[in-house]
Amino acid sequence: MAESRETLRQLIRRRLGRHPFVVVSNREPYSHEYRNGKVECIRPASGVTVAVDPVMQASRGLWIAHGSGSADQAVTDGGFVSAPPDRPTYRLKRVWLTKKQEEGYYYGFANSALWPLCHVAYRRPVFRDDHWRAYRTVNLLFAEKVAEEVRDQDAFLFIQDYHFALLPRLLRARCPNAIIAHFWHIPWPNPEVFRICPWKQEILDGLLGSDILGFHLRYHCMNFMDTVDRELEARPDREMTAVVYQGHTTKIRAFPISIDFEAISQRAASPEIRKLAQTLARKYRFPEKVILGVGADRLDYTKGIPERLDAIDAFLTRHPAYRDRFVFFQAGVPSRTQVEEYRRLSDEVEQKVAQINWKHGNARWQPLVLVQEHLSLNTLLALYRMARFALVSSLHDGMNLVAKEFVASQVDSNGVLLLSQFTGASRELRDALIINPYSADQVAEKIRQAIEMDPIEVRRRMGRMRRQVREQNVYRWAGSVIKKLSKLA
Numbered sequence: 001m002a003e004s005r006e007t008l009r010q011l012i013r014r015r016l017g018r019h020p021f022v023v024v025s026n027r028e029p030y031s032h033e034y035r036n037g038k039v040e041c042i043r044p045a046s047g048v049t050v051a052v053d054p055v056m057q058a059s060r061g062l063w064i065a066h067g068s069g070s071a072d073q074a075v076t077d078g079g080f081v082s083a084p085p086d087r088p089t090y091r092l093k094r095v096w097l098t099k100k101q102e103e104g105y106y107y108g109f110a111n112s113a114l115w116p117l118c119h120v121a122y123r124r125p126v127f128r129d130d131h132w133r134a135y136r137t138v139n140l141l142f143a144e145k146v147a148e149e150v151r152d153q154d155a156f157l158f159i160q161d162y163h164f165a166l167l168p169r170l171l172r173a174r175c176p177n178a179i180i181a182h183f184w185h186i187p188w189p190n191p192e193v194f195r196i197c198p199w200k201q202e203i204l205d206g207l208l209g210s211d212i213l214g215f216h217l218r219y220h221c222m223n224f225m226d227t228v229d230r231e232l233e234a235r236p237d238r239e240m241t242a243v244v245y246q247g248h249t250t251k252i253r254a255f256p257i258s259i260d261f262e263a264i265s266q267r268a269a270s271p272e273i274r275k276l277a278q279t280l281a282r283k284y285r286f287p288e289k290v291i292l293g294v295g296a297d298r299l300d301y302t303k304g305i306p307e308r309l310d311a312i313d314a315f316l317t318r319h320p321a322y323r324d325r326f327v328f329f330q331a332g333v334p335s336r337t338q339v340e341e342y343r344r345l346s347d348e349v350e351q352k353v354a355q356i357n358w359k360h361g362n363a364r365w366q367p368l369v370l371v372q373e374h375l376s377l378n379t380l381l382a383l384y385r386m387a388r389f390a391l392v393s394s395l396h397d398g399m400n401l402v403a404k405e406f407v408a409s410q411v412d413s414n415g416v417l418l419l420s421q422f423t424g425a426s427r428e429l430r431d432a433l434i435i436n437p438y439s440a441d442q443v444a445e446k447i448r449q450a451i452e453m454d455p456i457e458v459r460r461r462m463g464r465m466r467r468q469v470r471e472q473n474v475y476r477w478a479g480s481v482i483k484k485l486s487k488l489a
């Protein structure tokens with residue numbers, strides 16, 4: 001039987017009992033924004049928050065995150081707000097950062113140094129002293145904010161991602177009875193790549209303050225162990241997949257993250273989504289009997305969006321018979337727009353879309369629709385349900401939850417998933433059409449294959465992937481982390 005919110009709740013009650021459960025992440029699960037003079041609550045486009053929110057709803061714990069929404073301060077009471085907004089089950093504590101801190105810590109060290117360092121997407125990391133200082137300051141600030149809540153309680157602390165590499169060590173000193181897990185949601189590169197980081201030892205030292213350090217893939221665990229071996233006076237134990245450092249043992253484990261399959265699947269099957277699909281088809285003027293492809297990403301260079309557009313260009317050039325019926329809808333959520341590399345990407349994507357539409361389109365039909373805004377989950381599900389295929393072409397990706405969401409949305413099993421071989425998800429979803437995003441011509445052929453695939457084969461492949469994602473859902477991911485944590489209590 002697949003794990004569910006209820007089985008996770010029982011597990012948490014059994015295993016964590018009276019121990020407080022605290023999650024720390026940079027991105028908050030819900031943010032409040034001023035829009036057209038009103039306050040709106042939105043769910044940011046983030047794999048981490050999509051995965052951890054259902055876990056928090058089951059655990060009823062405390063989530064501490066950066067309050068980044070324009071209206072966050074206005075709706076927050078004493079630093080806290082209840083979440084989710086429509087059915088509160090847990091508390092969210094918002095931490096405020098100054099613009100300067102956000103610039104150095106988030107846009108700077110986290111996203112201009114660690115992000116390109118850990119993703120093999122051929123972007124050179126930028127290492128600056130002031131960014132590193134801000135990163136340290138913000139890690140310290142979060143350590144204080146967590147410690148205010150936890151003190152010497154026997155709490156379980158679950159830290160998320162590369163924004164907080166130093167936090168485990170800082171918390172070990174402040175919360176002596178806490179059990180600390182850290183989950184690194186992005187790839188961990190091989191030691192050859194990591195060694196260029198000027199603060200490599202500090203980062204490893206920070207992470208090794210955890211009791212458990214999780215990655216999506218065993219491959220990333222091994223890269224981490226190799227890096228420690230190379231850079232620190234520490235003892236990596238390969239049999240136990242653990243590191244002994246300064247007398248403390250950190251277990252290194254792979255926990256492949258996932259989604260709340262049932263919730264997404266049920267929502268995708270609702271009449272509301274069907275109706276919304278019709279509205280969207282009218283709004284975007286999809287041709288009758290459209291052959292729709294969908295891509296949905298943050299506008300990030302690791303997602304391979306220009307490469308995807310090149311592949312569509314190649315497809316339309318090779319297969320002109322599909323003109324007039326084929327539409328590719330690209331949802332691109334603006335992301336990290338203060339970083340130049342991201343601004344350049346946004347311009348590049350816009351230009352490519354314009355060029356391809358000009359080259360192949362005509363007065364009645366344009367092959368590409370680009371929407372650079374935050375789309376609601378309902379809108380995405382409606383698009384997924386209409387889609388003949390989804391195209392995930394990441395150049396490198398820790399897991400990629402869009403791929404799993406697409407699978408969950410396919411309640412009639414009639415869509416095909418094209419999935420980059422460089423995503424963590426491709427290790428699990430073997431029935432996807434696996435692509436190499438670096439070859440536009442190969443991807444173009446896979447698009448043709450997806451469109452022309454026999455419907456029985458489409459259903460067979462999608463049916464298998466659905467069973468897999470239903471089974472390996474986010475509750476199983478959280479359950480495995482919690483089982484490991486509770487063994488240390």
Ligand code: F6P
Pocket residue numbers: 027045046047048049161185186335336398
């Ligand atoms: O995968 C790493 C991650 O932190 C995920 O939460 C998410 O996919 C993305 O990066 C979110 O980016 P940001 O919080 O910078 O918008």
